[in-house]
Amino acid sequence: MRTNWRGAWTESLLFLAAAASFLLGWSLTEPPPPTFGLEPPSEGALRVVTWNVGGSAEGGRPLGDELVARVASTLSEIQADLIALQEIRSEQQISQLVQRMGGDWQAFLASGEGSRVGMMVRRGDLRARSWPGNSRFVLASYRPPRHLLPKSADSPVPGDSGADGQGERRRGGFRNSILIAVLHADAFSAEKRNQSIGAAADLLQRFPAPRLLLGDLNIDPGLDKRQDLFSNDEHLDVESYNYLAERLQDAGQGGGSTAEPDRRLDYIFFSREHFELLEAGPLKGRRWGDMDHDPLIADLRPRR
């Protein structure tokens, strides 16, 4: 009889220990990362947005004309200084966006057919060009208002003689500007993604100017998810990400997923010597129809 009681006690103890462990473990669980709020950007911060506005229907299609008004309304609410868009269908769509957002925007759309990348800036001066033969890659220089420019962007480079323009040439014509690459990497080939991401990273790295790389990179080296369900070469995607992360800082790190299904595909990378990250994350609840990406927003403070 005594042994029966001991057995019952031991059982109870084990069940109690299980319950206590579960409760304590659950209480220590960290909450999911907060999504980006829509407060105005801090004084002196550059607000940057990247958004793949395409849809998932028919294996992926550009922005539908019926959604332009909603996209414009969301972008107006975000109050960004610089917007990178992927999967824009036509010049007409980007003109409509500018018009609906108040008109004081400069915009650029990559040349080509089908799904294209584009960008918009609200203040300052934008110079952009498409990568030859690639409607999914834009390289731009953006000269923002002076208070949004990192100090090192207008300081002489070592050996710069200043007046003779040598320094300007050494910078590749990007003095007082931010150099920006907007990229929509291939969705189906890890090899093509590796080539485009690596080439963009190398291209940016050639210049000492403040640098941003924005876009839908279609890679997700997540912490606890099997990526091989989505990639034809998981390891190559890991290599692509790390090649880029060694050169630029990932603003959206730890901010959670930006696309369906629970994947972080959209990125804002910045040169850490020129910017300080204030806040970044996806804005949730702004997908309509078959849209499958959230806008990813980052507030960057220029280092002065």
Next chain:
Amino acid sequence: MAVRLELLKMGRSRRPWVAASTLALFLALMLFGFYTYAQKETGGQAEFRYTFENASYFNGLTFSLYAFYFGFVLILPIFAATEAGAQIASETHSRTIHLMLARPLSRRRLFLTKSAVSLGYLFLLVGGFLALSLLLGLVAVGWGDLNIYPGVLQMTSQHQSLPQSQALARFLLVWPAATLGLLTTLSLALLLSTWVGNPVNAVGSSVAVYLVLYVVSEIHFFEDLRPLLFTSHLAYWRALFQEHIPWNQVVSEALSLGGFAFLFLGLALWRFRNREEVG
């Protein structure tokens, strides 16, 4: 006396030697794969691509981490299940359970003794595997600093670099942490061992349940289900290799695993105490 008897039976079963030999074979194969891959990547034979991998990345500590991780999720659970699954089911199958219970030994005591012996075995097996992988890494590859990159074994969201001495200290911490992870599989196998009358069925079903839960916990479709599965937390020890260990996360997941282990052990003891020995 009961412990000595259980240890003697374990030694005679040859299961520990099979486990040790298999793990050694696995390490040898891993070493071959690691060595040839590193040679290819750093010897100019790789096709051009943008990569972070270089000669200093491929060192003995990286090898040990890779080997231990894959051994931990794919091989060690099988041996944990084999040992624990056989504990009570083999006594039931050979009917020696009647003989054991005829002695002045309570079912509770017998169960706790078998559980403790299995746990001790698991602790030594994990430690031995970890030590052997580190030793092989040192002798065959050579140690260095440990660099971990995002996406590699899904361990970190940003580049982590640990000096050699710090990395070795982290491997030491991983020993008890990984044993706790495997304790869940061991407890599950003990539970099934009290239900099934044949050790082959007990071990087979334990391994099958583990694999099903492991696969489910790896697939994103089951996002809502994942936190409820012990297999989702198993490799929580990977966080110990971050420069700044996220202790909150580590303790939270360790407690969840402890909860599963206690639950399975409680159910196993309940079943064992209340079942009727027939035949």
